[in-house]
Every structure is written in structure tokens, then in C-alpha cells.
Amino acid sequence: MxxxxxxxxxxxxxxxxxxxxxxxxxxxxxxxxxxxxxxxxxxxxxxxxxxxxxxxxxxxxxxxxxxxxxxxxxxxxxxxxxxxYDPLPEEPKEPTEIEKLNLKIDELKEAQKQQDKVLLETSLQLAMLNIK
Structure with a gap:
């Protein structure tokens, strides 16, 4: 049964x-x-x-x-x-390939800004030496 x-x-x-x-x-x-x-x-x-x-x-x-x-x-x-009946916490999601690439682009842009700043400061120092 x-x-x-x-x-x-x-x-x-x-x-x-x-x-x-x-x-x-x-x-x-x-x-x-x-x-x-x-x-x-x-x-x-x-x-x-x-x-x-x-x-x-x-x-x-x-x-x-x-x-x-x-x-x-x-x-x-x-x-x-x-x-x-509390909401369950959302599991952290893995970033998509596009999100990973966008993060990398942002990092590279920031690094480029730093390099530009150093280059400008160096150029100004050289210009000051040439004036003297």
C-alpha cells in the first residue's frame, strides 16, 4: 500500500x-x-x-x-x-569579462595620469634649469 x-x-x-x-x-x-x-x-x-x-x-x-x-x-x-522570512544575503557575483576589462582600463588611466604628472614635473624642472 x-x-x-x-x-x-x-x-x-x-x-x-x-x-x-x-x-x-x-x-x-x-x-x-x-x-x-x-x-x-x-x-x-x-x-x-x-x-x-x-x-x-x-x-x-x-x-x-x-x-x-x-x-x-x-x-x-x-x-x-x-x-x-528575512531576505537571504546575495552571493557575491563574479565580475563579467567586460567589468574586468573596464576595471583594468580605469587602472591604466590612473597609471597614465600619474606618469603624465611625473613627466610634467620633470619637464618643469628641466625648463627651470635651462632658464638659469
Missing amino acids: IKQLGTKVYYCKNSGDVILIIGDRRGFVSETNFDEDYNIYIALNERNKNMIGLIKLEYGEYFKLSKGSTGVKVDLETNKLIFT
Whole structure:
């Protein structure tokens, strides 16, 4: 028989931080209990078993609750999920070839200005020597 198993959210009982989310499963799947998950998942078995909490959701419920969220935590007083909707930071993008060339052109223009300045100062010094 085809089963639908809802999401499991394992969290730290001290902080409410989510340790592991096991998403919805559908098909010829078997329900696992806390001890089985603890033995399977490194994120769980590297922690003290007594400090791990579990929230089980109905199939499709996590997807509906988390839509548009960027993070999740557990409210330790209510054992309910708290979703955050803060914008994610943008990853720094690699400059395009044109941007790289424009930067190089700007650097060369600045270097040319410096050389022109030195040349002008040198020319003025030579002119002063010729006047004397």
C-alpha cells in the first residue's frame, strides 16, 4: 500500500535550533521511530539523545507552513515551529569579462595620469634649469 509520511523536525531542546528535517515521504516507505532515526542520521547520533526533541507534521503540512520562509526554529514553550522570512544575503557575483576589462582600463588611466604628472614635473624642472 502506498503511504504518505509527513515531515519530522528534530531540534535541540536547549535552544530550539533545528538539527534535522526529514521531509515528506510517499510511496512504499516505512515509518521510522526516534531510535531508528537516531541510529541512522549522524546529525542526531552525534548529540545527547535526551537533548533532542521531535515534531511530527502531517504530509504536506511543512511545505504549506514554510512557504516563502528562509529559516525555522522551535518555540520551546509551545513546541511550535517559528518561521523567519528575512531576505537571504546575495552571493557575491563574479565580475563579467567586460567589468574586468573596464576595471583594468580605469587602472591604466590612473597609471597614465600619474606618469603624465611625473613627466610634467620633470619637464618643469628641466625648463627651470635651462632658464638659469
